[in-house]
Amino acid sequence: MFFRKKASAIVLLAISLSLTISPAQAQEKLYKTVIHNAISKAILPGYTRLQNASRLQVSSLKSLCTQKTIANLETAQSDFKSLLIAWSKVELYRFGPARVDNRQEKLFFWPDRRSRGLKQIKSILLQEDNQVLIPENLIGKSVAVQGLTALEYVLFGKGAKTLSKSESSPYRCSYGLAIAKVIEQNATFLKDGWQENARYPSILSNPGPANPIYKSAKEVIRDLLQYSNEILQIVEMRKIQPMLKKGFDSAAHKPAPFWRSNMTIQTLVANLQSVAELQTLSDMQVLLPKDEKGQVSSLHFEISQALKMLKVIKQYGTLSHILQNREAYEKLVYLKNPIGGAQNILSEYYPEALGITMGFNSLDGD
Structure with missing residues (x-):
């Protein structure tokens, strides 16, 4: 009977010790909760909204390219403005997935010093190279010709009014659609990169001696x-x-x-x-x-x-x-x-x- 009581006391002591958390451990746990909240409540939802906005942009540009009307142009322009707001809400997250393959710059090439990017965009519109209209080709080209600033020029820059005129060349609209598809690809990549089980959120959520970036x-x-x-x-x-x-x-x-x-x-x-x-x-x-x-x-x-x-x-x-x-x-x-x-x-x-x-x-x- 004595040995049973002693064994029970040892078990209770072990449980009690296991439940005791040092102040440093409690602080680390609190920090990890904040990190989890940042990812799950701010960063991932932000990139999800960016992906959704990019999909709407692709859809409205498809409609515009199919039927060039003022109404369809205004819808595409309105969707672009929504896309900009979604982007600007995640622009601060200039780390992790955003650094992979220059995704940040591919989405937002700015500032365009000496207007070099603008010159490239104008050259594409002038030459009407059909290879550029293939998203897989466009994504491999200069970051200046495939992101939000390039799409803004297509939709609002000089000559944008031709997008609503049926007799004008279809190239400008097709180029805009190709840009929108590349933006959607990059937005999807970033959203997927912030999913709970993805590499970078795991790095942020599990700091420690074995972590390649964060030790605490x-x-x-x-x-x-x-x-x-x-x-x-x-x-x-x-x-x-x-x-x-x-x-x-x-x-x-x-x-x-x-x-x-x-x-x-x-x-x-x-x-x-x-x-x-x-x-x-x-x-x-x-x-x-x-x-x-x-x-x-x-x-x-x-x-x-x-x-x-x-x-x-x-x-x-x-x-x-x-x-x-x-x-x-x-x-x-x-x-x-x-x-x-x-x-x-x-x-x-x-x-x-x-x-x-x-x-x-x-x-x-x-």
């Missing part, structure tokens, strides 16, 4: 913060500042992305929203110490201020009209303040509160 869950959170900060830098330094130039008198809309479709402001909105949504959907605030949770409210406040300003700016009309209006121009200049505030929170306050040393910034030196 904290390193994964560091990268999520880093890329969130980088998309804010891209918005401020690459998308807004180049069109502001040195002052109001020299401002120009053409350095901005998607001005032909008048979607510059809407895509900036989607970029900023994606940062806030990643924070909310992943529930990243649970990682912060109690006395630092105010940083979450501060981050959302800065982003909301930027979004409110963009809503006001959009009311001034097209981007060219915005930049020709001094009041609107000054609002664009001001926009850099809340965006910069959000950057500071992500790059300084969050890392300090979490005990994280930020890694290499991929935008440094650009």
Whole structure:
């Protein structure tokens, strides 16, 4: 009887010890929960929406190429704008599957310095090479001629009105359809690359000594913060500042992305929203110490201020009209303040509160 009681006590002790989790283990588990949320609630749904939007674009272009009407052109253009919003919501995830085979650049070749990409697109439209109309051939060509900026030129650039005229050459529409199919292929690749059992989500979800990239869950959170900060830098330094130039008198809309479709402001909105949504959907605030949770409210406040300003700016009309209006121009200049505030929170306050040393910034030196 004594031995039975002793054995039972040993078993209970073993169970008790197995259920005891050290503070470090509890923290790692919490970090992994946030990582899982980021993938399952933000990243994968975002790429799923991109895939769905790309499929709608293929469908509407098929209809346009079959029957060239103003209504079908307007539908294809509308679907393109939806596609841009879906893309801009996942643009911040510039890592993992997006780096495979230059998928990020194949979807979004920008900035087009010296208009080299535009010249290639115009050359394709002029020469009407039928080999380019085969998606398998197009995907192997320059990244400049197969992504969103190329499709924007087809649908909104010089000569786009011919897409609704039955007597015009079918080539432009066929080229647009080929681009849309390549975009769908890349969107599908990225969505599949973020599925739960795919390689990269597994790498993020299972950090440790044997992991080729991440030795701890904290390193994964560091990268999520880093890329969130980088998309804010891209918005401020690459998308807004180049069109502001040195002052109001020299401002120009053409350095901005998607001005032909008048979607510059809407895509900036989607970029900023994606940062806030990643924070909310992943529930990243649970990682912060109690006395630092105010940083979450501060981050959302800065982003909301930027979004409110963009809503006001959009009311001034097209981007060219915005930049020709001094009041609107000054609002664009001001926009850099809340965006910069959000950057500071992500790059300084969050890392300090979490005990994280930020890694290499991929935008440094650009």
